[in-house]
Amino acid sequence: MIPDDPRSVLRSTELTRFLLAPNPGPMSLHGTNSYVIAAPGAAGVVVVDPGPLDEQHLRRLAEAGRVELILITHRHADHSAAAARFAELTGAPVRAADPAHCHGGSPLQDGEILHAAGVEIRVVATPGHTSDSICFHLPGDGTRGSVLTGDTILGLGTTVLDFPDGTLGDYLGSLDRLERLGPATVLPAHGPMLPALDTIVRAYRDHRQDRLAQIRAALEGLGADAGVQDVADAVYAAVDPSVRPAAELSVAAQLQYLRSGTGAP
Structure with a gap:
């Protein structure tokens, strides 16, 4: 899902296409995947995550359908x-969890079922990356369905918890919810699409547990009251400086989880 021509709206699954936004970076990988959802022959389309404010990108998205x-x-x-701006261009309402x-649209509710562009779209609240993170489940997309995972599941690497807004306890609960959706195709907001959501979720959970074990070991050496920077030095010593702030956010989230007693061994 890294297009040869980033200006093209490309097919990703039976019911989805995507356009890569021109915003590559250490946190956004190759850029943000803006998705277009529609059933074959549908008169309209749904757009998920129009992305950064880039006029050319928005106009290409608007050309994908009404x-x-x-x-x-x-x-x-x-x-x-x-x-x-995209709402202004298209006249379509924007809906998100955060009002x-x-x-021009109402806030999304967990468990809500949307019917648009000939597609059933199920709203799944998945806090953790941020408190307002939402995934969109398309149960009719192929034989196993698909899930647009935003930043909750990425196509490459693992996601950052934007602590204190995002917490590890919430994130682990969200992984449990996603695992129950089974082997759906993963359509992430960054990076390539992935098969088998449930398998990816288990790998994500194992990664978080490994990091928690590393932080517990660091605290044994540094002392139970060690600060975020000292723990990050011990656990993320090899991390690239460009993503060091993200590593510190993850450490802060994990320390809060452990110190709250939630993650006690």
Whole structure:
């Protein structure tokens, strides 16, 4: 899902296409995947995460079909900054979990079932990366369905918890919810699509547990009251400086989880 021509809207699954936004970086990988959802022959389309405020990107998205609904997976600007402008271009309402990112549409509710562009879209609240993170389950997309995972599951690497807004306890609970959706195709907001959501979720959970074990070991050496920077030095010593702030956020989230007693061994 790294297109040869990043200006093209490309097919990803039976019911989805995507357009890569021109915002590559250490945290956004190759850029934000803006998704277009529609059943074959449908008169309209749904767009998920119009992305950063880039006029050319938005106009290409608008050319993918008559936009009847715009959905946002979470509040971060690389997903939501263009929402108001895209609503202006298309006349479509924007819906998100956070009312601050809704434009002409009501806030999304966990468990809500949307019917748009000939597709059933199920709203799954998945807090952890941020408190307002949402995934969109398309049960009719192929034989196993698909899930647009925003930043909750990435196509490459693992996600950052935007602590204190995002917490590890919430994130682990969200992984449990996603695992129950089975082997659906993963359509992440960054990186390539992946098969078998349940398998990916188990790998993500194992990674988090490994990191927690490393942090417990670091605290044994540094002392139970060690700070975020000292623990990050011990656990993320080899991390690239460009993502060091993200590593410190993850450490802060994991320390809070352990010190709250939730993650006690």
